[in-house]
Amino acid sequence: MAAHAAVPPIMGWSSWNTYRVDISDSLIMRQADAMVELGLDSAGYRYVNIDDGYSGGRDMSTGRLTFHPKRFPHGLKPVVDHIHRLGLKAGIYSDAGANTCGNFWDNDSLGRNTGLYGHDADDCRMLFGELGFDFIKVDFCGGDPKQNTQHLQLDPQQRYREIRRAIDATGRTDVRMNVCRWDYPGTWVRDVADSWRTTSDISCSWESVKSIIAENLYLSAYAGDGHHNDMDMLEVGRSLTPEEDRTHMGIWCMMASPLLIGCDLTRLRPESLRLLKNHDLIALNQDSAGMQTYVTKADRGTYILVRDLTDKNGTERAVAFYNPTDSARVMWISLYDISLAGLVKVRDLMEQTDCDDLTGGLLIAEVPAHGTKIYRLKADRRLFRTKYEAETAFLPTYQELENPIATGTAYYREDARCSGGMCAAQLGGTQHNCLIWENIIVPADGFYDLAVSCLSDTPTHFFLTGNGMGHELTTTGSSDVQRVTARVYLHAGPNRITIFNHTAPIPDIDCMEIRL
Ligand code: GLA
Secondary structure, three states, rough: OOOOOOOOOOEEEHHHHHHOOOOOOHHHHHHHHHHHHHHHHOOOEEEEEEOOOEEEEEOOOOOOOOEOOOOOOOOHHHHHHHHHHHOEEEEEEOOOOOOOOHHHHHHHHOOOOOOOOOHHHHHHHHHHHHOOEEEEEEEEEHHHHOOOOOOOOOOOHHHHHHHHHHHHOOOOOOOOEEOOOOOOOOOOOOHHHHOOEEEOOOOOOOHHHHHHHHOOOOOHHEEEEEEEEEEEOOOOOOOHHHHHHHOOOOHHHHHOEEEOOOOOOOHHHHHHHHHHOOOHHHHHHHOOOOOOOOEOOOOOOOOEEEEEEEOOOEEEEEEEEEEEEOEEEEEEEOOOHHHHHEEEEEEEEEOOOOOOOOEEEEEEEEEOOOOEEEEEEEEEEEEOOOEEEEEHHHOOOOOOOHHHHHHHHEEEOOOOOHHHHEEEEOOOOOOOOOOOEEEEEOOEEEEEEEEEEEEEEOEEEEEEEOOOOOEEEEEOOOOEEEEEEEEEEOOEEEEEEEEEEEEEEEEEEEEEEEEE
């Protein structure tokens, strides 16, 4: 299948992790210079992002945004121009509400009333028209009553849509926007942003990195085609162990997250620079198939992740063995289980070395505690996948801002009875609340048995459609996983399968298997 040229995640540097609000024009320009001196720009890092701390309040009479008199005495224009002269791109920060987060959490008194709220058009004209910024991260403390002194409560979807319209109204078509709402906000976010934060703020600790990875394991259906789950700025090069730094960088690349370096570039250790410039990992992050990885095997706290490279459903794939546990583990997967056959070339992306070729059998490695191995595989042949987990399916109502039980939206939940230990829950009842597998590939046109595994205590009906044909499925009611089968006509190549019931709840869905 032809590659889809998806816009890759942004790469660059951002001021927040090391400096919080203590930034200045000279500091930002020094970091931009260092990015070029260290050759990080040629490795792909192009954006220099000024995070919170630059604002100086608003002009009382005009409402115009001003800049911090001590930190940016000459304003932002000389800084943006300096960044652009280096051939780089410049990024900025704001808030969807009235206050920035630094105003509330870091006592940054001049950040009061400097968010976009009430000023979308003027601020966007200034930031992208006059000053020439190329990227904006839009935070939400000012819209969350617990994080702003005015107790302003704003609707995120409405605010972010308004802001996107204001950016577009400047005439700039190249401004990339990041939504910073600290949880996956909902499927609407794809219309407004290139990337969106999926978790609360990263900190420089293994616990933080591990929990962010855990929160992103089941979000692959929401990324792709130029849209990215943002796992937050990198802590690489600060105080994690070398093994943890490698896992952090490697999994951010595997997950196609934006890569924004967060350390002081003028004091980067050689091994951190080598890791950040690892061109094999960067190629994985920026891969043209534009997909995020998904879990293909979960085993006693370890995870094997897989992802297509270059072409969707082609013969190149990346596989990561991720061991967040506190002891070394031997991990393995059969090539059959990742749908590759024939002679398979294997490259170790962390070590940047070629391994012995494989012909069938297992890919196997000992992975240290907190460690990750990542391989790029190129096979003679791609096999057809016969099993699709519900935790890799797209749930149109999925969101993490509100408790799904309260809002009646679908979510993924752990259940030891299910394959992969996960299922999709609380589906059905409305037209929108369905489950979609977008990319079900079969070798040839024809009828296939699709066996849906589900959990249903009581007899239930629900429906499955493929290629416009509906099929009713009926469960009998059992405390164990049940299989119900529909015989469906599928076309060679990708098919969309939807599971729905517009009027009644659907059993929790575990997975679907295709029988030829
Ligand atoms: C929030 C964001 C952080 C950072 C700070 C700035 O906490 O999530 O990434 O931008 O605000 O105050």
